[in-house]
Amino acid sequence: MIKLENIHKIYELDHGKTLHALKGIDLQINKGEIFGVIGLSGAGKSTLIRIINMLELPTDGKVIIDGEDITSYREAKLRKVRQSIGMIFQQFNLLSSKTVFENVAFPLELDQTLSKDEIKNRVHELLKMVELDDKADVYPAQLSGGQKQRVGIARALATNPKILLCDEATSALDPKTTSSILKLLTTLRDKLNLTIVIITHQLEVIKECCDRVAVIDGGLISEMGNTIDLFANPQKDLTKRLVSAVVRKDLNDLLEYTKLDDTYSEGSRAWFELLFLGDKAEDPVIVEVAKELNVNISILAGQINHIQNKPLGILIVAVKGDEALIQKAKEELEKRVYHVQLLGYEVENNE
Incomplete structure (x- = not known):
């Protein structure tokens, strides 16, 4: 489904200096799974997720989606690929001057082949899916953090994507709201056969919903495997510290x-x-x-x-x-x- 081959990302900094953010990432994410990527701040997580939809271009390596190498696609072809990849963010990125309905409708309005009735029906279907069908005429400022993220999820699903990328999507939420959002994502994965990639620094998020997980450290994947195995038997020092803080904190x-x-x-x-x-x-x-x-x-x-x-x-x-x-x-x-x-x-x- 998603395959990254030898991905490098080097940023050019001032005074001729460089930052090697990703150092030869090899990663395969299977269709229909919830895959987590965890690491400390600055490890390269957000760069990695933005490379999947080519919002960041890799310095070297290949991004393969459904067997197609999209690394060399021109912008017009990339835009079509991105329609099959939804994304939600930590800060929600909602348009404050638009209602919930209008926020979710926004990506649909860019598709000139859809009628107003088709857009209306699709938006109401999505709002019902995220349990916000009674908030269509409300503005983002009137919503809780969890409700805002649900709007973000509905908007990300508007174009019927096959892949949903979540960049620290629960970091701004309290634990109870985080749990409800993760349960929603799991339900949507099962209902829509989505492939979901979750970038997070919170191991509690990985623990609750991810099928597999990769630990990224200094631009490298240090450990990867089934979530239950990683929690039960972590191999690397970073993973041991992360796991210990969650599953052994009382011991x-x-x-x-x-x-x-x-x-x-x-x-x-x-x-x-x-x-x-x-x-x-x-x-x-x-x-x-x-x-x-x-x-x-x-x-x-x-x-x-x-x-x-x-x-x-x-x-x-x-x-x-x-x-x-x-x-x-x-x-x-x-x-x-x-x-x-x-x-x-x-x-x-x-x-």
């Missing part, structure tokens, strides 16, 4: 203030982090292993997150026993959960 304090040794000593407890995916998050794993091995397993902390409605459970447990028993407990836990990590050994204070 970090416990680990930060607990001193653990790297080696076992007599009487110490082994601390493990256990990851549970899907239905396994509800299995009585700790009870089963404790009974089977007659071993003392203490639950120290835990939480369950939902990644696209799939449970991802994290438990911090302590296993007490001799080194052989602790190793046996680790092996039994590994049979039952997604991932087991030894965090270290705690020597109990018997004073």
Whole structure:
């Protein structure tokens, strides 16, 4: 559906200096998926999304949409391609002097083949789709942030695009409104068979609605994969920091203030982090292993997150026993959960 091959973007700055914003990006986004791109400020996210619809021209590389390399298209041909690519923005970009109806109608009025009745019917259909059919005659200043973004979505869908690009589309919204917008985007994806690309610095956005995700760092894609896998087992330091702040935020304090040794000593407890995916998050794993091995397993902390409605459970447990028993407990836990990590050994204070 969307394929980027070896995309570079170099900006010419003052005094002969340059900024290499994108450094050989290779990326494939499948038809009908919601694909997230996340990174810190200045990582190249917005440049990347603007290259997809050629609002920014790559310095090198190819942009391929539905098998066609659009990189060399002239402006007239590009305008036709852009009609199949809608875009929504962080600041909504609505026309303040026009009503909601007129904002959504604006791209349709540029198509001289459509009659007024056809435009009217299409606008009302779109407003109903985004649950704003009662706001047609209202001006943007009278709307909440979430309502403004819904108008932006309706306008972006006016020309029946196949692709919807979202550039930090929820950054200006509160968490509850953000969630409602993401649910709307997911519904529209399913109803209209859209391919949606979401650029964001908020991992909570990725967590809620994206099928796959790419992490961009310094103009390079550092990590990419299925969202659930990335949350469960991040590989790169940046991804680990981003994920930790969301799915392990209530566990970090416990680990930060607990001193653990790297080696076992007599009487110490082994601390493990256990990851549970899907239905396994509800299995009585700790009870089963404790009974089977007659071993003392203490639950120290835990939480369950939902990644696209799939449970991802994290438990911090302590296993007490001799080194052989602790190793046996680790092996039994590994049979039952997604991932087991030894965090270290705690020597109990018997004073």
